[in-house]
Amino acid sequence: MAERTDSDTTRRSERSRRAIYDSALELVGETGYGKLTIEAIAAHAGVGKQTIYRWWPSKADVLLEAFLDAAGRAADEGGGAALPDTGDIVADLRTVLRATVDEFNDPVFEAPYRALAAEGIANAGLGAEVTAKILEPRLRLFEQRLSAAAEAGQIASDVDPRMAVELIVAPLAQRWLRRTGPLDHIYADTLIDLALRGIGPRRV
Amino acid sequence: MAERTDSDTTRRSERSRRAIYDSALELVGETGYGKLTIEAIAAHAGVGKQTIYRWWPSKADVLLEAFLDAAGRAADEGGGAALPDTGDIVADLRTVLRATVDEFNDPVFEAPYRALAAEGIANAGLGAEVTAKILEPRLRLFEQRLSAAAEAGQIASDVDPRMAVELIVAPLAQRWLRRTGPLDHIYADTLIDLALRGIGPRRV
Secondary structure (H helix, E strand, C coil): CHHHHHHHHHHHHHHHHHHHHHHHHHHHHHHCCCCCCHHHHHHHHCCCHHHHHHHCCCHHHHHHHHHHHHHHHHHHHCCCCCCCCCCCHHHHHHHHHHHHHHHHCCHHHHHHHHHHHHHHHHCHHHHHHHHHHHHHHHHHHHHHHHHHHHHCCCCCCCCCHHHHHHHHHHHHHHHHHHCCCCCCHHHHHHHHHHHHHCCCCCCC | CHHHHHHHHHHHHHHHHHHHHHHHHHHHHHHCCCCCCHHHHHHHHCCCHHHHHHHCCCHHHHHHHHHHHHHHHHHHHCCCCCCCCCCCHHHHHHHHHHHHHHHHCCHHHHHHHHHHHHHHHHCHHHHHHHHHHHHHHHHHHHHHHHHHHHHCCCCCCCCCHHHHHHHHHHHHHHHHHHCCCCCCHHHHHHHHHHHHHCCCCCCC
């Protein structure tokens, strides 16, 4: 009987947690981060606000975990977190960057990440967490794929892998965050081409 | 006499405006954008808050104008807004990107711009203004310099100038805003080198 009760509690907790995550992600898209409150998340999720405060110290923590949970489930559905490796770095980068463009154009994904990025830019403490938990793992996946490409002779071997990654992902991220231009598949393809060839004069 | 009074009023207004700008820039660095208030700016500047509301509808507008005013004065001191053109694009980009690194490492410059960037990322309306008034004019200066370099055969002529600019400035901006790595002159030089050569395999 004790066991049965424990598992009921676990199931209820899990249901509450899921409802809190869903509510945080949905509400931040509707109201923006500034107007998001623990009270509103609790009301929307149908739990008491003490339930939220018992698990998370602030709305930033709720939203960050909710986002990581959703991203983790999306990665599982997509067959894991590693970048594709078909042996063709250009094709693989196109696949990944086009998918990134699609994510940045999807309000369900982009609204909470935009809110976390903006708040992390303003507040160094949260920013360190957002960078460490969302951005850095992503950059490392690119680094690994580019290192494999360097070994295969498809990427210059004398380039710092981290700087190579930033050359590819930062322009796309800037267009998204600062809304400086169109963000579509053609842009993704052109960016990859440009990062590989560079903007210097063409050698003939 | 009427003329004298007008000019006194103008001088007082100008003094108030300057005090409001200085206060906005100073306070945002101390308290962050979220806790910045018109009341605090007014108290710090020694003016009534109605004086501020008469000139600007919101704290975002005060801060944006204060930043643009400071940036404009800095550009005047530096001999104008155009990028240097010594005829050597690599040397000129190094000069400009090193100066940008110095600005991003200077709390007096970077605190208000970081606050405006973060708030603009979260709020599309302010973001459009920040991008149009701060970021876009800067990108256009780079575009002009790169176009001159393309004509001189120092930059590939088949590259979209806007994408070329983003390849250079976005990685630096990302390091600054997301705090993903060191931001120093060596980084600036390496970034320029990488953007010019690309990360693709070296042709021999």
